[in-house]
Amino acid sequence: MTAEPAPATGAISRPTLADVAARAGVSASTASIAFSGSGPVSDATKERVLAAAAELGYGGPDPRARSLRQGRSGIVGVVLEERVRAAFLDPVKIQTLDGLTEGIAPLGAGLLLLTDSGDGGGPVSIDNAPVDAVVLIGCSPKFWRQIEALQRRGIPTVAIEGAPGGDIPEMTIDNREATRRGAEHLRDLGHTDVATVTLPLDPDRTRGPLTPELEAACTVDTTIERLRGARDVYPGLRAQVAAASSIEEGREAGLSLLADAATRPTAIIAQSDLLAAGVIQAAEELGIDVPAELSVIGFDGIRVDGLQHDLTTLVQPSVAKGRAAGEAIVQMLAGGSPKSVRYTSTLHVGDTTAPPRAR
Amino acid sequence: MTAEPAPATGAISRPTLADVAARAGVSASTASIAFSGSGPVSDATKERVLAAAAELGYGGPDPRARSLRQGRSGIVGVVLEERVRAAFLDPVKIQTLDGLTEGIAPLGAGLLLLTDSGDGGGPVSIDNAPVDAVVLIGCSPKFWRQIEALQRRGIPTVAIEGAPGGDIPEMTIDNREATRRGAEHLRDLGHTDVATVTLPLDPDRTRGPLTPELEAACTVDTTIERLRGARDVYPGLRAQVAAASSIEEGREAGLSLLADAATRPTAIIAQSDLLAAGVIQAAEELGIDVPAELSVIGFDGIRVDGLQHDLTTLVQPSVAKGRAAGEAIVQMLAGGSPKSVRYTSTLHVGDTTAPPRAR
DNA sequence: CAGTCGGGTCGAATCGATTCGACGTACAAT
DNA sequence: ATTGTACGTCGAATCGATTCGACCCGACTG
Numbered sequence: 113m114t115a116e117p118a119p120a121t122g123a124i125s126r127p128t129l130a131d132v133a134a135r136a137g138v139s140a141s142t143a144s145i146a147f148s149g150s151g152p153v154s155d156a157t158k159e160r161v162l163a164a165a166a167e168l169g170y171g172g173p174d175p176r177a178r179s180l181r182q183g184r185s186g187i188v189g190v191v192l193e194e195r196v197r198a199a200f201l202d203p204v205k206i207q208t209l210d211g212l213t214e215g216i217a218p219l220g221a222g223l224l225l226l227t228d229s230g231d232g233g234g235p236v237s238i239d240n241a242p243v244d245a246v247v248l249i250g251c252s253p254k255f256w257r258q259i260e261a262l263q264r265r266g267i268p269t270v271a272i273e274g275a276p277g278g279d280i281p282e283m284t285i286d287n288r289e290a291t292r293r294g295a296e297h298l299r300d301l302g303h304t305d306v307a308t309v310t311l312p313l314d315p316d317r318t319r320g321p322l323t324p325e326l327e328a329a330c331t332v333d334t335t336i337e338r339l340r341g342a343r344d345v346y347p348g349l350r351a352q353v354a355a356a357s358s359i360e361e362g363r364e365a366g367l368s369l370l371a372d373a374a375t376r377p378t379a380i381i382a383q384s385d386l387l388a389a390g391v392i393q394a395a396e397e398l399g400i401d402v403p404a405e406l407s408v409i410g411f412d413g414i415r416v417d418g419l420q421h422d423l424t425t426l427v428q429p430s431v432a433k434g435r436a437a438g439e440a441i442v443q444m445l446a447g448g449s450p451k452s453v454r455y456t457s458t459l460h461v462g463d464t465t466a467p468p469r470a471r
Numbered sequence: 472m473t474a475e476p477a478p479a480t481g482a483i484s485r486p487t488l489a490d491v492a493a494r495a496g497v498s499a500s501t502a503s504i505a506f507s508g509s510g511p512v513s514d515a516t517k518e519r520v521l522a523a524a525a526e527l528g529y530g531g532p533d534p535r536a537r538s539l540r541q542g543r544s545g546i547v548g549v550v551l552e553e554r555v556r557a558a559f560l561d562p563v564k565i566q567t568l569d570g571l572t573e574g575i576a577p578l579g580a581g582l583l584l585l586t587d588s589g590d591g592g593g594p595v596s597i598d599n600a601p602v603d604a605v606v607l608i609g610c611s612p613k614f615w616r617q618i619e620a621l622q623r624r625g626i627p628t629v630a631i632e633g634a635p636g637g638d639i640p641e642m643t644i645d646n647r648e649a650t651r652r653g654a655e656h657l658r659d660l661g662h663t664d665v666a667t668v669t670l671p672l673d674p675d676r677t678r679g680p681l682t683p684e685l686e687a688a689c690t691v692d693t694t695i696e697r698l699r700g701a702r703d704v705y706p707g708l709r710a711q712v713a714a715a716s717s718i719e720e721g722r723e724a725g726l727s728l729l730a731d732a733a734t735r736p737t738a739i740i741a742q743s744d745l746l747a748a749g750v751i752q753a754a755e756e757l758g759i760d761v762p763a764e765l766s767v768i769g770f771d772g773i774r775v776d777g778l779q780h781d782l783t784t785l786v787q788p789s790v791a792k793g794r795a796a797g798e799a800i801v802q803m804l805a806g807g808s809p810k811s812v813r814y815t816s817t818l819h820v821g822d823t824t825a826p827p828r829a830r
Numbered sequence: 831c832a833g834t835c836g837g838g839t840c841g842a843a844t845c846g847a848t849t850c851g852a853c854g855t856a857c858a859a860t
Numbered sequence: 861a862t863t864g865t866a867c868g869t870c871g872a873a874t875c876g877a878t879t880c881g882a883c884c885c886g887a888c889t890g
Contacts, residue, residue, distance in 0.1 A: 128875095131877095144878060144879085150879095173877060174877070176876075178878075180878095203861080
């Protein structure tokens with residue numbers, strides 16, 4: 113080619129597929145096929161195209177253009193409704209995410225983290241991101257507007273623990289029934305004086321004793337359902353609200369519940385294993401023996417790194433929920449209409465619950 | 472136009488901006504402006520466009536087309552070289568990620584998780600994702616090919632702990648010097664018999680005593696640098712390799728180092744705080760008092776949820792590194808050329824180190 | 831030897847929106 | 861009354877690649 117475009121002007125604009133094609137003396141169509149491998153190309157041509165690309169410093173087809181033409185981006189959005197740090201400190205969410213990656217593995221897609229932080233502010237928000245599908249993890253209904261937009265755009269959406277409404281498939285467990293089963297276990301052991309440590313009730317993450325006002329303003333389904341489950345057995349039980357699912361928060365809540373030896377409960381239902389671990393720690397600090405003097409029951413069934421007890425807990429299939437959500441996404445992208453699945457949790461009886469000591 | 476395309480055939484294809492514009496009786500350009508707000512539009516027109524959109528069930532502009540035209544996607548890629556679960560269980564990575572989100576906040580961008588798993592398999596791999604920039608976190612040089620492609624495409628790239636080479640800005644700490652300082656602290660206390668528990672040496676995450684073969688095949692810079700730092704003071708120290716940075720792994724490594732009372736070291740340098748916490752746990756199980764009988768030093772300066780000791784450790788600014796990487800990205804997108812930054816870690820002396828007990 | 835099959839290549843349309851320059855029109859300033 | 865200006869709107873080009881139908885020609889079949 114004598115008619116070189118004279119790139120001496122500098123790398124002002126990066127080469128495009130068309131440039132490469134011209135350099136190789138083929139059409140853009142052929143060059144495209146040479147790169148993507150979809151369609152027949154002679155080896156000679158392919159080599160020539162690749163060589164031209166190398167000479168021009170071409171870095172491969174632009175993903176943006178590709179995704180526009182193909183109509184999909186290969187990206188699955190994950191909505192977390194928390195800042196990144198908070199979400200990633202919760203082992204249950206991690207497990208769920210891990211299951212999700214398994215579930216969508218056949219897609220070979222990437223995971224785009226979306227939080228409510230930059231809601232509408234930046235160029236990428238929930239309803240405004242180049243995603244092929246969206247998974248909502250533990251989301252309150254406050255996103256209905258964006259979710260509606262997703263629906264209109266025909267983007268498959270699945271929810272995990274958090275009912276967005278509409279005909280969105282949900283992967284859930286029966287939090288109330290599960291907690292009730294845990295409470296029944298305590299009742300069967302003979303406990304009558306039971307308290308609970310709950311997860312946050314609202315996005316503000318207020319900490320402290322549960323008040324009717326707080327409860328009325330609760331936006332977190334999971335928390336309220338587990339609370340109801342406990343009340344099904346112990347209607348008037350004391351409740352302490354933690355600001356997050358962590359050992360430290362559990363410890364603080366535990367300390368306030370156990371501080372007064374006179375009013376101390378004989379068992380505590382924690383709404384997560386981390387909280388339970390914190391409660392146990394608080395008990396140990398106060399010289400209260402678990403389970404002889406205090407029974408503790410958790411929720412989740414995660415392995416708490418560093419906890420030496422075999423926690424009595426309600427084992428929920430976090431990974432399975434994530435995987436199911438991923439598989440549902442795959443189905444929906446293939447035109448299917450997966451159903452919601454309600455998983456069951458199983459009570460694992462460890463060594464942190466025992467009959468109350470006779471007083 | 473009397474020749475309407477008669478969309479009575481059904482909602483086979485979703486409406487586009489052009490459809491909305493036609494319905495509202497304006498041009499596509501005007502409709503675009505009405506949506507994006509960039510440019511002057513009369514309120515009447517804007518309302519008409521929005522109304523038309525509502526009637527047609529239009530969900531807003533297609534992000535794919537937008538990103539093609541605008542040349543940016545509003546997405547920052549994060550390369551982790553681990554499966555999701557492993558990465559998210561490491562508090563240091565979480566902190567770094569958190570700092571990163573802070574740093575790129577002005578961009579309002581989303582975070583796209585990229586791991587080596589679907590490498591080239593799926594539609595989205597490192598060099599083939601619609602990202603505006605990429606952050607490599609603790610990556611080995613095995614991605615040089617993809618990174619080169621990124622460079623060619625002119626995508627800003629920043630590395631955190633992991634030297635990809637080239638002129639990519641790096642946010643690092645001097646792992647060797649830091650560890651050496653920790654070792655010197657032990658030496659100053661009088662310790663002569665010291666062992667170390669290292670992070671994984673390779674992607675296979677082999678566990679066990681460190682062998683010359685393993686060491687020769689090491690691909691993880693951080694591990695090897697911290698090992699060197701320890702050897703600068705204690706050239707022949709015993710080393711046990713953990714398969715991950717976790718309390719449990721630290722505990723196992725600790726048990727094997729401390730099992731034999733005769734050959735037991737008086738101090739252990741752990742390459743992470745989680746490992747240190749595990750070592751302390753192992754010591755407690757064996758009835759070895761920390762710090763009276765065993766000094767333990769960690770690395771990272773994270774708060775280990777559930778650890779009651781004030782760990783002596785090398786506090787590194789994980790969040791700052793992440794934030795700096797984010798800010799570097801912002802600069803690069805603005806045309807700047809940020810420099811690499813080498814952070815310094817500080818030795819925090821807690822209550823887990825003390826002079827060795829006289830034998 | 832004619833007809834057909836199919837591998838390899840090309841041209842042109844397409845994906846859906848954004849953006850730039852141009853064109854009126856209405857209103858204010860001179 | 862006229863020139864200037866600012867605003868609102870439109871048309872057309874553009875972003876960069878993929879894909880579909882058409883086409884050419886060598887090879888194989890009847």
